[in-house]
Amino acid sequence: MKCLAQRDGRNGMARRSVVWCMLGLVVVCGLAWVAWRPDPEALLAKGLATVARDPVVAESYFQRALLASAFPLRSEAQLGLCLAWGRQQKWDEVRREFPDIELANCRPRLLYEFGRVAVDANQIDEARQTLEELAQRHVRDSVDALDLLIVGYRRWGLQNEMLAVARELTTRFPDRFDIWSIQVEALRAMKLDQECLETARQAMQHDPPDDYRREFQLLIVEMLINRAEVETARQELETLQTLEGESFRTRACEASLFRLEGRFDEALKVAASLFGDQRLEPTAHMIRGFVYLDRGDFEKAVADFKLTIAAQPYNTQAHFKLSEAYRGLGKPAEALAHSRLANDLSAKRLEINVLLKLRAGQREPASAIARKLADLFEEIGDTAAAAHWRRQAGSE
Amino acid sequence: MCISGLGRSLLYQNQGDGTLRALSPEAFPTSGWGTAVACGDIDRDGFPDVLLTRYTDWSPASDVACRNYQGIRDLCGPTSYRGTTSLLLHNSADGTFADWTERAGVTHEVRGLGVVALDLNDDGWVDFFVASDESPNRVYLGGPTLPFTESAELMGVAQGEWGGPQGSMGVGVADYNHDGLLDLFITNFENEDDSLYRNMGNGLFMHGSAAAGLSGQTRMRVGFGTAFADFDHDGWPDVFVLNGNTSYSTGQSPFRQFPQLFRNLHGRRFADVSPQGGSFFRDIHAGRGAAVGDLDNDGALDLVTVQINDPVQILANQHERARYVAVLLVARYGEREGIGARVWFEQGTQRETQFVTRGTGFFSQSDPRLFFSVPAEHKGVTVTVAWPGRQTESFQNLPTNGTVVLIEGKGQARE
Numbered sequence: 001m002k003c004l005a006q007r008d009g010r011n012g013m014a015r016r017s018v019v020w021c022m023l024g025l026v027v028v029c030g031l032a033w034v035a036w037r038p039d040p041e042a043l044l045a046k047g048l049a050t051v052a053r054d055p056v057v058a059e060s061y062f063q064r065a066l067l068a069s070a071f072p073l074r075s076e077a078q079l080g081l082c083l084a085w086g087r088q089q090k091w092d093e094v095r096r097e098f099p100d101i102e103l104a105n106c107r108p109r110l111l112y113e114f115g116r117v118a119v120d121a122n123q124i125d126e127a128r129q130t131l132e133e134l135a136q137r138h139v140r141d142s143v144d145a146l147d148l149l150i151v152g153y154r155r156w157g158l159q160n161e162m163l164a165v166a167r168e169l170t171t172r173f174p175d176r177f178d179i180w181s182i183q184v185e186a187l188r189a190m191k192l193d194q195e196c197l198e199t200a201r202q203a204m205q206h207d208p209p210d211d212y213r214r215e216f217q218l219l220i221v222e223m224l225i226n227r228a229e230v231e232t233a234r235q236e237l238e239t240l241q242t243l244e245g246e247s248f249r250t251r252a253c254e255a256s257l258f259r260l261e262g263r264f265d266e267a268l269k270v271a272a273s274l275f276g277d278q279r280l281e282p283t284a285h286m287i288r289g290f291v292y293l294d295r296g297d298f299e300k301a302v303a304d305f306k307l308t309i310a311a312q313p314y315n316t317q318a319h320f321k322l323s324e325a326y327r328g329l330g331k332p333a334e335a336l337a338h339s340r341l342a343n344d345l346s347a348k349r350l351e352i353n354v355l356l357k358l359r360a361g362q363r364e365p366a367s368a369i370a371r372k373l374a375d376l377f378e379e380i381g382d383t384a385a386a387a388h389w390r391r392q393a394g395s396e
Numbered sequence: 397m398c399i400s401g402l403g404r405s406l407l408y409q410n411q412g413d414g415t416l417r418a419l420s421p422e423a424f425p426t427s428g429w430g431t432a433v434a435c436g437d438i439d440r441d442g443f444p445d446v447l448l449t450r451y452t453d454w455s456p457a458s459d460v461a462c463r464n465y466q467g468i469r470d471l472c473g474p475t476s477y478r479g480t481t482s483l484l485l486h487n488s489a490d491g492t493f494a495d496w497t498e499r500a501g502v503t504h505e506v507r508g509l510g511v512v513a514l515d516l517n518d519d520g521w522v523d524f525f526v527a528s529d530e531s532p533n534r535v536y537l538g539g540p541t542l543p544f545t546e547s548a549e550l551m552g553v554a555q556g557e558w559g560g561p562q563g564s565m566g567v568g569v570a571d572y573n574h575d576g577l578l579d580l581f582i583t584n585f586e587n588e589d590d591s592l593y594r595n596m597g598n599g600l601f602m603h604g605s606a607a608a609g610l611s612g613q614t615r616m617r618v619g620f621g622t623a624f625a626d627f628d629h630d631g632w633p634d635v636f637v638l639n640g641n642t643s644y645s646t647g648q649s650p651f652r653q654f655p656q657l658f659r660n661l662h663g664r665r666f667a668d669v670s671p672q673g674g675s676f677f678r679d680i681h682a683g684r685g686a687a688v689g690d691l692d693n694d695g696a697l698d699l700v701t702v703q704i705n706d707p708v709q710i711l712a713n714q715h716e717r718a719r720y721v722a723v724l725l726v727a728r729y730g731e732r733e734g735i736g737a738r739v740w741f742e743q744g745t746q747r748e749t750q751f752v753t754r755g756t757g758f759f760s761q762s763d764p765r766l767f768f769s770v771p772a773e774h775k776g777v778t779v780t781v782a783w784p785g786r787q788t789e790s791f792q793n794l795p796t797n798g799t800v801v802l803i804e805g806k807g808q809a810r811e
Contacts, residue, residue, distance in 0.1 A: 160465075191587045194616060194648045228612025262609050262665050294607035320559035327552045327600045335600070336550050342559040343549075 040069035040077060047080045048110065055087035072105035079106050079114055082126075086117040098126055103133040108141035115145060119152045122392060124360050127152055135165070143173070150182060157356025159190055170203070177203065177212040184219055197223040214243050218253075225256050233257060248280050255287055264295040282311040286318055293321060298328035314381030316345040345380055352376050367393045398446065400430035400759070405448055409491070423492040428480050429454060434755030436513030436522035437731030438500070438538050440785065443487035444731045445496075447524045447536075449508025452477035465647045474529040474563065479505040482526055482534075501543025504534050510567040514578065514753040515736035516551070517599040520785025522736045525553070527564035527582055537599075552601040553580060553593050557611075562588045566686070566758035568624025570633035571595075571749040572608070573663035576740070578751050579604070583619025583637055583758070586649045590614040590622075590637060609665040610635075614656065616649050618642060621686025621758040625697050629718035629769040631748045632660035638683030638701050638758070652680035655701075676701075676711050689763025695720035695797060697767060700760075719770040721777050722799040725752055729786055729804060733764060736784035739802075741768040741777070770796050780810060 047061035062084055066077035078101045085093045103111065111134040118127035131152070134145035146165050153162035166183035169176055180203035187196035200216045200223070208216060217240045224233035234257060241250050251270055258267035268291050274284035289304030305322035308315055323339035326332075352373060359369045374389035397408045397416060405426040408416035418424075429451040435444040454477045462472035484500040485493035497503065502524075510527030517523065521538035525548075528534060532554040536544035548554035556562035563585025572579050577595035584590050589611055594604030605611045614637060621638035628634060639653035657673040658666035670677045685702035692698065696713035703709065721741070725734035733752065740749040750766040770777055777795075781802055782788040789807030794800050 192648060193587055226612055227615045259606070260609070260611060262607075290606070293602075296607075317558055320555075324552065324602045327602045328596055330596065330598055330600060332550055332598075332600055335552065339549060339552070339555070339559065343555075346560050 038064055038068045040065045040073050043068060044073070044076055044080055047084065048113075051080070051084050051087060051113070055084045059084035059088070072102070075102040075105040076107060076110055079103070079110050079130075083110065083114045083117060086114065086121060086123070089121065091121065091123055094123070094126065098129075103130060106130075106133075108134055108137065108139050112141050112144055112148070115148055119148050119155075122155070124152070124156055143169070150179070154182075156360040157353055158360050159186055162186055163190070170199075174206045177206075177208045180206075180208070181212060181215060184216065188219070188223075193223055193226060210243070214240070217243055218249055221253050225253065225260060228260055230257060230260055248274060248277065248283075252283070252287055255291065259291050259294060262294075264291055267291045268295075282308045282315070282318075286315075286321075289318075289321060289325070293325055293328070296328065298325045301325040302329065314345060316342045316349075319345065348376050348380050352380075398433045398435075398448075400433050400448060402429050403427070405430035405433070407446070407493070419491070419493075424485065425493065425495050426483060426485070428483075430483075431509050432511040432527075432755060432759055434511045434513040434524060434753075436524070436538075436735045436754060438484075438486070438522050438544075439542075440521075440730055441487075441489065442731055443489045444733070444735070445487045446485040446493065447482055447502070447511050447513065447526075448485065449482040449506060449511040449526050450480045451507050451509065451529070453480050464643060464645050466645060468645070470645065471643045474507045474531075477507075479507040479528070479531055482506060482508055482511065482524075496542070499542055500536070501546065502536060504546060505531065506534055507531050509565045510582075510755070510758060512567045512569060512753050512755040513735050514569055514751060515738070515784055516578065517547075518577075518738070520736065522784065525567060525580065527567050528561065529563050529565065530585075531561050533561075533564055533582070547599070551599055552603075556584065556588055556591060557603045557605060562591065563618075564591075565620050566622035566638075567756055568622045568635065569751055569753045569756050570624040571751075572624070572633050572660055574632070574746055574748060575663075576738075576747060576749045578738075578749075579624075581622060581624045581635055583622045584614075586616060586618045586641065586646065588615070590619050609667070610658065613658070613666075613668055614639075617653050617656070618649060620684045621701060621760065623686055623688035623697075623699060623757060623762070625688050626660075626767065626769060627657070627697055627713060628659060628715050629696070629720070630660075631743075631746065631769050632662055634658060634660045635666060636686065636688070636699060638681070638686045640682035640684060640704065650680070652682050654678075654680055655683060674711065674714065676709060681706065685758050685760045687757050687760035687762045690722065690765070690767060693799070695722065695767065695769075697763075702760075719772055719774075719796050720767055721770055721779065721794050721796050722765045722767050723779055723791075723794075724765045724799055724801050725781065726801055726803045727783060730784060734781075734783060734804070738782040739766050739779060741770075741779050743771060743774055765799055781807065 043065035047058045051058035062080035082094045111130045115131035131145040169179045200219045221236045255270040271288040285304040285307040289301045292301035302325045308318040319338045320342035323335040326335035370393035377386035407419045407424040438445045460476045464470035484496045484502045486496040506528035512525045524536040526534040535548040566583040568581035580593040582591040592604040593601040617639040618641045619637045623636040635658040637656045641651045657670045659669045682704035687700045699711040727734035737752040778792045780790045788810045791807040
């Protein structure tokens with residue numbers, strides 16, 4: 001029994017020695033790690049400096065930084081890693097890592113760089129999260145983020161979001177006439193006519209350069225014509241004529257004003273002066289067609305709208321107005337065919353808007369949506385947009 | 397009297413003793429969000445049938461939280477919910493109605509806010525025009541057999557001036573250019589012109605707003621109630637529009653808006669004469685329903701308007717008195733009111749035509765009488781009636797400055 005006890009005592013001592021040795025080793029290693037561990041800040045800096053020209057090398061810096069860093073640097077290392085992956089088009093890896101990142105802990109420039117890469121690659125969710133985080137900080141880089149967001153929102157069909165950013169930018173930087181221009185065009189596209197008119201007038205108060213001034217002034221005239229404010233529109237048209245002299249656009253406005261007043265002969269006379277520039281002839285035919293239609297010259301209206309359609313086969317308004325002219329001529333079959341074409345084009349445009357919004361809200365790659373968008377754009381004759389979405393479908 | 401509503405719409409039967417009794421749900425089977433109602437005898441059995449149009453499939457359970465452009469909780473637009481079909485209730489002539497919606501082919505999805513019973517293609521059969529909010533308007537053409545033929549697109553009244561559906565609400569019917577054909581005036585949402593559909597004959601219509609000078613005039617308003625009637629005794633139907641937004645802040649036009657009055661300039665153009673319309677036109681309102689009628693029997697058409705959260709207003713027509721004849725039709729060989737009939741009064745080369753319709757305005761019923769202004773020098777007033785699907789007859793030497801009941805068969809038959 002005693003022997004056994006002595007043996008147990010020796011074994012216990014041995015075990016304790018081993019444990020103490022191991023503990024000592026851990027302490028020594030820990031001290032060594034503390035003394036010689038890589039500086040995560042330095043690794044991040046190296047990664048950021050490298051990522052644009054060599055994302056593979058940058059990836060290793062960010063990986064090491066991630067190992068070396070603790071909260072809050074860890075988030076930056078993660079985002080850096082995502083940036084390196086994004087530059088290598090490794091978006092699956094990005095999507096795995098990204099949800100765990102505390103974006104609030106990331107420096108502005110890193111957010112911006114990643115956001116830019118994500119916008120370029122149409123990684124909508126990631127781009128929006130990083131750039132919206134940066135935009136709401138109100139630091140210097142926030143303006144760059146807003147600029148990028150406008151590009152993204154426009155591309156992804158997020159008109160409301162684009163408008164909100166444009167409003168913020170023009171409030172903060174009233175001399176950004178490029179943004180004023182985007183804002184008024186978006187408002188016009190969204191049929192927010194009242195705000196569009198007010199915004200164009202606000203932009204004019206900030207003394208825009210001549211090219212912008214002319215565009216804003218034209219928009220004011222057109223908005224006033226839309227709401228039948230003939231006298232004010234005429235005054236504003238005079239201002240536009242002072243700015244750019246007699247032009248296709250000023251004459252088109254003049255014709256519209258005469259038409260609005262029911263002075264069809266004068267409208268036709270002005271419309272006749274719109275012809276001459278081949279590029280603008282489809283529009284000239286359209287404008288003259290409107291006057292013929294109002295005057296009841298349906299044969300002539302048909303001829304004009306047909307010429308517009310010959311040049312612009314996907315012009316929804318021309319198809320619809322042609323259907324009206326055919327109805328005036330008592331030709332229901334022709335009228336129905338063209339109103340259906342117009343409806344079909346309108347329906348496709350609506351579907352495109354819905355798909356763009358759907359796609360913008362999706363986390364998963366949506367190649368099916370991109371393919372459908374490509375098809376729809378093709379069907380409404382927008383070949384550039386169709387090609388873009390075809391590429392997107394391929395890359396996803 | 398029919399009152400539409402959410403869940404159940406009610407038909408009250410006059411008991412002849414000064415009281416009304418609502419038909420039971422079995423006798424008048426309705427459901428959904430009933431909005432506008434119009435009556436017409438679709439099968440010429442002598443009893444008026446009912447077309448009840450309905451709005452969306454909204455229910456408390458399917459309610460969507462919508463926000464306006466400022467992010468504030470606000471009313472949802474119509475497209476937040478699916479549309480529904482209208483309901484066609486056939487009068488069984490025994491105090492009950494049967495659901496003939498399927499049988500009549502009234503199965504198109506609409507967000508109905510207006511319905512008018514009329515004879516749109518002048519074939520003697522009652523048709524229905526349904527004004528639909530942000531989805532195509534519908535026309536149900538009646539005939540000797542059911543189902544109806546839906547023809548809005550073919551006729552050119554399904555869409556707005558640039559194609560595509562509009563926020564159609566109120567409906568007015570008149571022959572604004574004295575060509576003897578029935579034209580339509582539809583009120584729409586903001587950023588859409590109210591639509592004047594000019595009848596080109598042969599059942600074809602085209603947009604006449606721009607040519608008639610109405611383009612842009614109503615663009616920044618939300619039109620609800622409307623009346624297409626002669627307010628100034630010149631024999632040409634004018635246009636009244638009661639405006640008011642649905643939302644407190646769309647950023648486009650305010651909740652309360654000015655009403656509008658457009659004078660018909662001999663069928664060619666309309667001129668905005670709202671400033672001369674009186675104090676009502678100088679104030680803003682959240683306008684909705686509007687009905688027209690001669691409330692004080694002076695021959696001048698008055699208006700009754702309904703505003704949100706404001707008292708009903710009666711606009712007494714103060715226009716200088718003029719000679720007139722008011723006619724009320726009593727049909728003997730069909731449904732009693734002669735819905736679908738065409739009535740005209742000739743003076744010289746001018747022929748003023750009016751139509752017996754039901755359901756014009758917005759959620760309202762107007763005076764069933766037709767009013768014709770008679771020039772002071774005009775002698776021997778003759779009014780001609782084309783009874784729906786039956787004979788045409790003239791009623792001669794009518795007394796003026798009062799209401800005359802024209803009974804079918806009592807006039808002088810005409811070719």
